[in-house]
Amino acid sequence: MTEILINDQPVPVDPEGFLRNLGDWTPEAAEQLALQEGVQLTxxxxxxxxxxxxxxxxxxxxxxxxxxxxxxxxxxxxxxxxxxxxxxxxxxxxxxxxxxxxxxxxxxxxx
Amino acid sequence: MTLHTINKTPTESSALNNCLASLSDGDALLLIENGVYAAMPGYAELFTRLPASVQCYLLGEDSSARGLNDLNPDFRSIDYDGFVELSCRYNKVVSWF
Amino acid sequence: MSDTKKSFLIINRKAPYGCSAARDALDVALTISVFEQPLSLLFMDDAVLQLLPAQNPAGIGQKNLSANLAMLEMYDIDQLHVCSEALQQRGLRAEDIELNINLLDRSGIATLIKQHDQVLSF
Missing domain, CATH: 1.10.10 (Arc Repressor Mutant, subunit A)
Structure with a gap:
């Protein structure tokens, strides 16, 4: 299973990069996911x-x-x-x- | 004594009708999945001729899932643990599906 | 998007949760709406049970269909037709349903089917 690191913790994502568990989301996770897509959150x-x-x-x-x-x-x-x-x-x-x-x-x- | 479970609405198949016709004194009836719709007050007529010794139950998780709050008072709501307990208390289980 | 428009009618006849029909119909409805085709939904037989408010399927591990149906309006899907006989047979009244619905009798249903180019049944 694919994982990404959020605050040094591995978090499972699907093949398209969507979080598998809604509960894994935090504002920091959003920053991280955005950066991977080349978006700087404002x-x-x-x-x-x-x-x-x-x-x-x-x-x-x-x-x-x-x-x-x-x-x-x-x-x-x-x-x-x-x-x-x-x-x-x-x-x-x-x-x-x-x-x-x-x-x-x-x-x-x-x- | 037998526990009868039904998982179909009164109209989607003949399961409920056949089950009601096959009950004996002392049996229990348990509505699960779509079967819980039979406990809507509009269907109360279906159960008026049941022997008084037949206990009627429904699975609360399934009735809450379907937004059923106003239920036929002859049915006692049980949870999954209660389902297991009933299955053990009766000699056999007949599934009408 | 091309100018070709076809009107679609989705006929729902099954209760929710016991099988996937209600969810399949919803998926198709959302897809048709994304293609901006005119769409109506008809609920008859046990499918009127899909419209009951305050469903809470967390205990059986399924998604809440009443929340999803409330969303249809956001997709501009506002033609929700309901068979009045099916409500009556189940001891339900139009006031029991919190969505904006249009009641139809048998002849109204026949007319509705006649008026649409394509009809899909679930």
Missing amino acids: EAHWEILTVLRQFYQTFEMSPAMRPLVKAVAAELGPDKGKSIYLMSLFPGSPAKLASKIAGLPKPTNCL
Whole structure:
């Protein structure tokens, strides 16, 4: 099984680098996961990660792009609830990348 | 004396009907998995002709999983340990599935 | 994405947790919505039991379907049709369900099927 080191502790991840156990996530783990993806976390990233983790707590699934945009718009306002804004923070596939850094499972049916 | 377990809803198969027709005095009935839906108040009619000596149980983990809070009071909720205990107390177990 | 649109109807007929049908239907619904195709869900027979609120399947090690169904709205899946007869047969009322649903009788269901291009059954 693949593992990554967080604070010198081995933590199991799946072949795509998603944490296997939700309980292994900590803010330090997020920093580590982000660095591996070439993302330096800022305040702007953290508020998205918070929205994402709240979404998961409520609905018990990671959102695809459209519901993520909707949730961000509802929590942080329409200026941030745009795919272009999320793309600038989490390049490529924001829903997938942000879920990974937030320690959540990969969104189902994420294109 | 026999413990009868059912894991199907009253409508998804004939399991419950056949089980109810096959009970003897002193037997016990235990609803598990989808079987717990039979303890919804709307299905109470199904159990009115059971002999009074038949004890009725349901598995609490399965009823909580399915959001069933308002249950037929004739059924006693048990947990997995209770399931094991019942299986030992009766001579045999018949699974209706 | 191409301009081709087909309307989909997913028919649910099974209770949750006892088998994977409810979860499979949900996966397909989310996939169809990602492709931005018009989608309706119909709950009949034992599938109306999927709609009961306050499900708590932690004790049987499964994911909470009621939490997932509450999420459909975030995917703009808001056409939830429910067979009124199936509710009645189980002693349930529309008020018992916390989701925004549309009740249909038998002829309403026939019309719904007729109105959609593709129908998938679970």
